[in-house]
Amino acid sequence: MRLTRPTLAAAAAAAVLTLAGCASGDGGDRAAEVPSTATGSLESLAAAVKCAPDIQTDADEIRQAICKNPDGKFVLATFATDRGQREWINEAKDYGGFYLVGRKWVAVGDDGVVTALRGTLGGAVEIGTDHSEHTS
Template sequence: MRTRAAVAVAALSLVAGCSTAHPAAPSHGAPAAPKTATGSLEQLAAKARCTPDIQTEARELRQANCATGQGRYVLLTFATDRGQREWLNSAEDYGGTYLLGRRWVAVGDTGVVAALRGRLGGTVEAGSQHHQGSSGSGGSEGHSGHHTS
């Protein structure tokens, strides 16, 4: 799982742009999000109006790159809640904005995530980006301070 998670984190850093993170909170003036979507990676991608480009196909997680009129993002689904949380604990150190549902995450720029939230519902989290210069080879054990939904 650690190798697949590392690949997913590397892909997300390309989308999230480690040096260009945006502030973390959803807009207070944003319209209410719909009920949080559920389903397979393909079902979630269809709701988000994306044709998924599958990058990782594993028992623990599935990952696809997506692009819409608002921009590019990474969509991931997880086999377990624990797997999702472990991935988030590692990934949030790289910055970016995360849209969270039950056993799925979408990662992209703030504007892309806001548009996706209008289609998929979910909760927005932001990465801390305190590892900007990191090569990504270190572990994520001991990290805390992230917000849980």
């Protein structure tokens, strides 16, 4: 049986649509693994990840605590404004590290801790400057 160009084009289009459907299903599954980004006070965020926060800074613009849970040790901070949060993150990222960022909060820790926290708190991961090339 000889296939014509229109038949080959239709078959190719069907294959592309089938693969696109599979790919979008995979992406949807991955998105389902990350919950909606949490909101709330420092204490409510800490409770969500089963940590008793050791408050280090308790000011109007920022509240910051050291936390430890089964996943490891991390810093959890909440901010009064989005701008204050972004300025803090931009300065902190110069020191390297991994940042889990939500609306007016951030968690800072190593890659494994931030990944584990994201499974509960949602949010976006940002990575600080890598200084490994500068070590002697």
